[in-house]
Amino acid sequence: MRLGIHVHVRGGYVAAIEHAARIGAQAVQIFSSTPRSYRVAPPDEQALTNFRQLRDDAGIAPTIIHSSYLINLASEDPKIVAGSLRLLQHDLNVAAAGGIRYVNTHLGSYGSRARTEGFSAACTALQRVLEEIPRDVFLLMENSAGAGQLCGGTLEELGRFIHGVDHPQLGVCLDTAHAWAAGYEINSQRGVDDFLYEAAEQIGLDRLHLFHLNDTQVELGANRDRHWHIAEGNIGFAGFRALAARPELKDKTGILETPGDVADDERNMRMIQMIFSGASP
């Protein structure tokens, strides 16, 4: 797997890419430039040109935009859906302008709606976004921790989105911490093999582009979204080593979204590289 990390661009693109390159990241994820509102500003062309240049000089690829947490494609409120579509379209345009391959999004929540009704509304919203998706950009749906009425907590449901929407630029990102919280016991080779078997059956491995590699301290099936340092939580060394052992994942990308500061990033990056290199601790 190509291994990378989520970086913050508060200090500017230069600092973010330098940080990523210094700790050996091969891929980088950034938050969308969109603030926490449904309003969007036009892409900053100069900043994007800088980002692209720095990233290419550092040999970092692919890059990913993580869209706004406000996005909810299953909401019963048409204003929220319209705002979500605008945010996603904005991120897809920024991605196209910046040579960024993926836009990763959470799907949202069904709220008080019946799941079947929410599901078909979310499919329609995805179809709308994909009608205008720029070439060479993929829209990825991230699995959720499965709490309450959240969409996309199961491989089966993500698969139904993939097949229901049926667009070649729609794919999936699997977050290991969310999968564990949703009840997938991925802390052993057996557990990971079962998980990937089901992912292949329901989604198709060709649609699976990205992993978010996060450990977690929550109990299996707790439905809580809490990220923790690699090999220091309940997925543990064995779970990540089991993912590393699967040859069909070698062309995929894995991004750390682990907590903490620069020193934590460095430690987590070293740990995941060691695990994927097959070396012993």
Ligand SMILES: [Zn+2]
């Ligand atoms: Zn994630």
Ligand SMILES: [Zn+2]
């Ligand atoms: Zn999370």
